[in-house]
Amino acid sequence: MSAPERIPARGVTTVEPADALLLARGELTVRGRIGDASNAALYCTVAHDGREAACVYKPVAGERPLWDFPDGTLAQREVAAYEVSAATGWGLIPPTVLRDGPYGEGMCQLWIEVSPEAELLALVDAEEPEPGWRAIGFAEVGEGRTALLVHADDDRLRRLAVLDAVINNADRKGGHLLPTADGRLYGIDHGVTFNTENKLRTLLWGWAGEPLTDEAHTVLKDLRGALEPSGALTTTLAPLITPAELDATRARVDALLATGKHPEPSGEWPAIPWPPV
Numbered sequence: 001m002s003a004p005e006r007i008p009a010r011g012v013t014t015v016e017p018a019d020a021l022l023l024a025r026g027e028l029t030v031r032g033r034i035g036d037a038s039n040a041a042l043y044c045t046v047a048h049d050g051r052e053a054a055c056v057y058k059p060v061a062g063e064r065p066l067w068d069f070p071d072g073t074l075a076q077r078e079v080a081a082y083e084v085s086a087a088t089g090w091g092l093i094p095p096t097v098l099r100d101g102p103y104g105e106g107m108c109q110l111w112i113e114v115s116p117e118a119e120l121l122a123l124v125d126a127e128e129p130e131p132g133w134r135a136i137g138f139a140e141v142g143e144g145r146t147a148l149l150v151h152a153d154d155d156r157l158r159r160l161a162v163l164d165a166v167i168n169n170a171d172r173k174g175g176h177l178l179p180t181a182d183g184r185l186y187g188i189d190h191g192v193t194f195n196t197e198n199k200l201r202t203l204l205w206g207w208a209g210e211p212l213t214d215e216a217h218t219v220l221k222d223l224r225g226a227l228e229p230s231g232a233l234t235t236t237l238a239p240l241i242t243p244a245e246l247d248a249t250r251a252r253v254d255a256l257l258a259t260g261k262h263p264e265p266s267g268e269w270p271a272i273p274w275p276p277v
Contacts, residue, residue, distance in 0.1 A: 007053050020095040021222050022048050023055060023108045028101045030057065037076060039063050041143035044101075048109065057189050058104035058191075066192070068199075071242050072189030075107035080240040081167050082109075084249075087233045090159045094178075098240075112186050118179035120157065121203065123147040132207020137272060151206055156185035161204040162216045165263050166223065166252055167193040172202035174271050194241045196248040198266050201273045207262040219258065224253045244258070 026048035034041040040062020046055050060073045066199045069077075075098060082096035094110040101108065122133070126148055141147045151157060157177075164172050170192040178186040192199070212220070226233035227250050235245055244247040256263070265271035 001131065007058050011137060014143055015160060020097050021082055021094055022046060022051055022053060023110060024097045024099055026051075026053075028055075028057060028099075028108065030102055031120050040103070042103075042107075043111070054111035054153040056109045056111055056188075057103075057106055057274070058109075059101060059103035061104050061106075063191075066198075069192060069195060071245070072238055072240070075105070076240040077193045078107040078109065078190045080237050081169075081193050083236045083240070085163055085187075086225070087223055088159075088163060090219070092156075092160050092163055092185065092187050092256055093190065094188065099206060109188070112178045112188070113180060116119075120152045120154065120177055120179060120185075121174045122150050136203055154185075154205065157204055158207055158213065159216070160185065160187050160221070161202070161207060161262060162212065162256070163187070163198060164202050164204065164250065165256060168195050168199055168248070168252060169193050170195065170199040170201045170269075171273050173275070174202060174203055183193065194245045196244050200266070200271060203272060205265065205271065208264040210262050212256065212260055212262060217257070220253055220257050224250070224257065227253060 002026050023046055026046035029045050029047070031045060032043045034043055034056065040059055042057045042059070044055050047124050054242045057076055058078070060075050063074045079096050079098045082093045085091065085093040096109040099106065099108050122138065123141065124147060125132070128150065129150045132153050134153050135148055136149040136151055138146045139149045164187075167190065169190060171189065172187070173189075175189055176189045178188060200226070218225060223233070225231060227246070228234065234246060237249075241249075
């Protein structure tokens with residue numbers, strides 16, 4: 001599939017945030033290609049009824065097949081992840097819809113303006129993290145040296161860690177974290193989620209094995225109700241992921257509620273994505 005001129009991977013837009021209705025109904029105009037995406041990802045604008053916003057459009061036609069994700073499409077799983085995020089009430093994933101576009105059906109997601117001052121990840125020359133930070137693990141930094149990789153001890157990241165455990169996110173990298181100037185945090189790139197096997201791979205291991213917050217417990221209980229066979233979220237997810245993937249999602253929520261703890265690395269799958277950023 002051909003695409004227009006390349007543009008930088010993540011830019012800044014001054015357009016006001018738009019909701020899923022604008023993304024779904026608006027006229028989609030491709031402006032360029034996002035340079036560092038592993039699958040086709042296009043920078044676009046979407047306009048409807050006097051409103052306009054920047055967005056990302058990822059057509060299914062530009063997806064590369066994945067042997068361990070044989071069912072459905074990346075685009076469907078991106079939308080499914082958004083729907084689960086919306087059901088939690090945390091709003092951790094930008095508005096995302098499945099729609100037709102210039103290159104066929106694909107995922108369309110609101111473009112997020114990132115605050116470059118926000119610091120969520122760091123490499124430090126220490127054995128333990130400083131207050132306000134959580135350890136991820138040691139990383140090779142060249143010439144036989146290692147450094148401690150840490151992430152912020154941040155409630156927004158902790159919520160995202162819970163969401164990732166629910167959707168079984170196999171690729172939570174640092175570059176997928178988008179903090180904004182108004183203090184919000186969004187996660188993006190959820191094409192490798194909802195697998196029936198445990199594939200949780202993330203940088204957000206700082207709370208591994210620790211008790212879930214009361215807030216998270218309440219959210220998970222509500223989420224489990226919405227995932228009942230006749231639940232609203234089940235109805236929404238059914239066209240997007242398989243019945244087996246829905247069952248596995250329910251099982252993951254049940255396991256979180258049963259243990260009352262953040263999950264720990266299983267040892268059966270690389271715990272940290274590579275490259276981490």
